[in-house]
Amino acid sequence: MASTSEIKKGLVIRENGELWIVTEFQHVNPGKGAAFVRCRVKNVKTGKTLERTYKTSESVDLVDVEYRNMQYLYHDATGYAFMDSGTYEQVSMSDEDVSDQGKYLKEGLEVTLTVYEGQPVSLQLPRKMTFKIIETAPAVKGDTASGNVTKEAKTDAGFTVHVPIFINEGDEVVVNTDTGEYVERAK
Secondary structure, three states: OOEEEOOOOOOEEEEOOEEEEEEEEEEEOOOOOOOOEEEEEEEOOOOOOOEEEOOOOOOEEOOOOOOEEEEEEEOOOEEEEEEEEOOOOEEEOOHHHHHHHHHHHOOOOOOEEEEEEOEEEEOOOOEEEEEEEEEEOOOOHHHHOOOEEEEEEEOOOOOOEEEEEOOOOEEEEEOOOOOEEEEOOOO
16 A cells, blocks of 8 residues: 555556556645545556545555666557567557557657556657658748748648648647647757
8 A cells, every 4th residue: 555645657457356547646635625636547458447536644545666767669450569679578468558648659759658467558659759840731921910920731651630821831849748738849
């Protein structure tokens, strides 16, 4: 058992005999009343997502998992394949387990897999990743009059992101993989 103050993204919790992965969390310390932790958890087997709130006085059952640095290899009909660079052991994850994070995966990317009893249960991407813009509308003179203006741009990975109007095709941008938002132009 562990304190709720130890909850962070990527931890695996056992609750009612089932394993849950913390996908988002927020420590809240209101002006009145006791502090608490609000988090979103995802069931390892079913993929069901729930909102949970834990009081500071409560304890949670943290599951002992292994975090392994792996290299992304490819995606096919069976799922996403990863390889341990040291042992050359390969493991795969289903499309449901990887979910939205799959759009950020590039061949050769180093990621961290959370492994429970030999099976990968979740994937942690680098927080910021660089992508090349392959398609976007050109900036039009006068668009900046209304302030913070953005436009859609398609990346080399195939997903779209909202970028400032000064970004052109061929530019590289940094994207936050947690939110999917533009961070800055790559240097």
